[in-house]
Amino acid sequence: AVVHSHSHIDHFGGVRGLVDEADVVSGKVPIIVPEGFLEHAVAENVYAGTAMIRRSFFQYGVLTPASPFGHVDQAIGKNVAAGTPSLIAPTMVITQDIEEHVIDGVAMVFHSTPGTEAPAEMNTYFPGLKAFWAAENVTATIHNVYTLRGALVRDALLWSKKIGEALYLFGQEAEVMFASHSWPRWGTDRIQEVLRSQRDAYAHLNNGVLHLANQGVTINEIHNRYTQPRSLQAQWSARSYHGSEQHNSRAVINRYLGYWDGNPATLIPLSPGDSAPLFVEMMGGSDPILDKGRELYEEGRYLEAVEILNKLVYAEPENESAKALLADNFEQIGYQQESSSVRNSFLAGAYELRSRIPSGVPPSASGPDLMRALTTEMFFDSLAIRLDSTQVEDVAFIANIKHPDTGEELIVELSNATLTTQAGFQAADPDVTVSIDRLDLESVMAGDTTFTDQIATGVATVEGDITGIQAMFGALIEFDLLFELLPGTAPTR
Template identity: 65%
Template sequence: MVRPHTLTPIFKSTLVGSLLVLTASVAFAQDHFDPKGNAPSQFTIEFQNEMRKSLPFDDERDFEESRRGLIATPDYKQILTEDGSVAWDMESYEFLLKGDQFDTIHPSLQRQAILNMNYGLYEILEGQIYQVRGFDLSNISFIKGDTGWIIFDPLASKETAAAALKLVNDTVGERPVKAVIYSHSHADHYGGVRGVISDEDVADGVQVIAPSGFMEHAVSENVYAGNVMNRRLFFQYGVLLPRGPEGHVDQSIGKNISSGTTGLIEPTRYISDDFEEMTIDGVKVVFQNTPGTEAPAEMNTYFPDLKAFWAAENITGTIHNIYTLRGALVRDALSWSKHINKALYSFGQDAEVMFASHSWPRWGNERIQEVMRSQRDTYANLNNGVLNLANKGVTVNEVHNVYEVPESLQNQWSARSYHGSVEHNSRAVINRYLGYWDANPTTLIPLSPKDSAPLYVEMMGGAAPILAKGQELYNDGMYLQATEILNKLVYAEPQNQDAKDMLADAFEQIGYQKESPSVRNSFLAAAYELRNGLPQGASIETTGPDTIKAMPTSMWLDFLAIRLNSEKAADMDFSINLHMPDRDEQIVVEMSNATLTHIVGYNDDDATLSVEINRSDLEKVMTGEERLLDLIKDGTAKSTGDTSVLDQLASVLDQFDLGFELMPGTGAQDLTEEANAFAQPALANTNGG
């Protein structure tokens, strides 16, 4: 296959919705980062041109609003950790601001990516509300109280949050932090808390406020499938993709995830009512609980005296994920719509500014109501329209090719799906109500792909005709059709590099054409791994020890049970009493039938082993700092009975590795360091929801 790496510049009239004036655009601006990479095909170029004609690029209000109120821009573009590594780098995305229009990027996505280049301190409401944007995947907001700052959502990393606090203090005047509000239970909304307050500050009276259920969901949402979720994040967030027009360009709700130090300080107060009023440092606030929207625990906030509405991550510059591609429980689009509607009628009638934990604010009541209604209606129509089709017999494997967002919503930027996509969100709605089965018995007990693929390859006459047909489909711009047959060949012959390369070529063109960066990244990242394999040393940021220490003991034991290799444990039979006097907690752990179970609040008089250890000391085992047997030997923990069962249990616990294959033939790698047997692996990265 011909793989050109540069094309002649193509002149355009404007750079769609950009801050810049465009004189010429470049379809393929530089050598591809991957030697096997391709330029956008003529079919992709034609698709992008059609999108430029069909979308409402003359509506530039988002650009006007995103620029409004800028009062300080730092003289640096990188934020470093204490050891000098880069925690945040906006400079790497400046190719987006040079006036080029890239045919490797969906024009709507390029518009969103430029909007997310805002970087600095913004005054949202004069003398009252400030926001730092472009320092992390999320925004951090500062409300001026009588004596100090009330901070909403302290970013994902300590380093980025500390830099943001310094910027606002240096610009507006230094003030102490009086309260921190976590809008919801995803890591990019609490992970940087130790950059703005400490445990000592909390002991001295600084409030930490969160919606009811915050701690439970901040810890639990991604424990049990954490390893696989982190691996899938390689695709959704394009972890291995360099930043550039053929690689990573944006993450829809922000540029990317920071890679600094994450932490967690437990809230001092929870908001449990549907609506709850309180005054914080002289500022009157009304919290609205919105469980089951973008996060299991989430809340909006209204400032009645300021006529300002904080929309958390419920209303941002994109339609969000109903199903997030890294993996999570499917969300409720109808409930999401109803919570927005309740906010619209409770606060939206009077609000004059709406700001959120991602994207940019909107000003003026008419504009606020327009955006609230467009997002309310998009989530509602997604739920209702998909179920309308399902009730007519359209299945989970068809609906993404049938359901369409109403045209009036397609023509509103606030209703475009960047973080989510119409394709995967529509399938999620059916999955939520009906599950994965399409009611065809053939798909009820399907063969594994590696078992079914050889049947297809044999019937198609082997690799040669499949490659020939795949090339023909690719040449005709029929990329999805090409993937249908090439994927079978790759599963049947995982070491067939020609097949993997051709499948990667089709993935690449599909990725270039996708509006959602999560979908774009998934296709481009899969193409990269098909061509090159998974490199050694690849990694992803995960939650820190604060989150592991916050885990209930029961959840830690649940994950030990998930790690249990049943084949190895086939002949084991024992029970352990675990007593934690500092929490007055008693648990029985039982091994039987190659299964590990436990029950809280009981004691087994005939237990094989009884261990007494303070939960504060057990946390050192959970984080891998200490071994349980060593704590028993040095007297930190006390035991009676047969301690050899701890060695037995340790011997049958699998250690999950991050480097397993997502696409066949890409080569598993050992990416996870060995840890103490009972150490809890880092939890899944929940940044961005």
């Protein structure tokens, strides 16, 4: 059997290296997943995949040169895989809070933990071995309540409660606890100690941040105010090697209160590139800013130096002196970080300021398997994200989509330069009806052919006016991964 603990790509993307799909289809090898696995696995990596990968250049430092002064580690792993991820559809879905199954004579107790480290996740206990697999819910570090590559903010309080459940469900007798990104812990006493420290760390994060928020501390201040209790700081398993107090604390406020700090001055802010020239003008131009930046750097006041140099770089993206000095400060801040995510972000930023966006093979968030795993509704939703609405201002259509092989029916509608899809419905008077087997559409989804070619060859049959759909497909763009996160860093083409 193959058990996917959760819906993040590093926990299922190598499945074809473990099992032949024919054995899965035949029923010889089951693939067991938590409820919601397939939906979250594909949606997270397809809808915002390009932006997530680009941001991962910073969090994981994936293309930052390896050295003591560059990429060293990613806390819960040494690096990320650079290849095409795979996915085989699961055959068994765990839907209950607790489910017990015997697979090839091995008893397994599945503990559902949705909304913790991943939207779909589960722990697994092996009672015959007294072994507890904590998925990625309990590792050798505090994790990310908000991951810097970008994802939905996680629920720290719920996370703590699911760890508490595991403590009392399995921690009373387990003799070994292991996790997907960490070494095992041996002995019931040690397992309980680690479970309690992790439970308390996430619970205190949630409660401590809201304690301050309810006294007026804002999302722009909380990272400078919130600290863990000394007793947790003294425990290795509760240190911030991956997540950090700084960005996790802001995440808690964002989850409950959103990004606005309550000050109208920040409600409709100028974009950085628009506000920066005004600041530079008022500070007397670039020379005084550079002089002050060097002074602050020499005094070790790196965050203050970044405050003014960042504005100068936004105002003058090709000012190499400004970018180099900002990079110097980024480096010094990065060297001081316990969290590899934060360290990598500062050092990757420094590298791009000096050398522009690096070349190389980045990790992939998608691939043919993931695209084929999309529902038809999700596929058209992904096209809606790629649609350049300015090109279809005067285009409108209502299309019925039918899959004869599966019986699925959908309405795809383009109106107000917006593409929407509704599964399970058919319009009474559509502009066009397209019939295509789901299996044939999957060839389009995987990039093996195009929708237009399927129509031209008769694989898809059409009744009505197809020009609107053709205009829609003609207005789709391919996202460029190498967009700037810092001004003046675009690669030389």
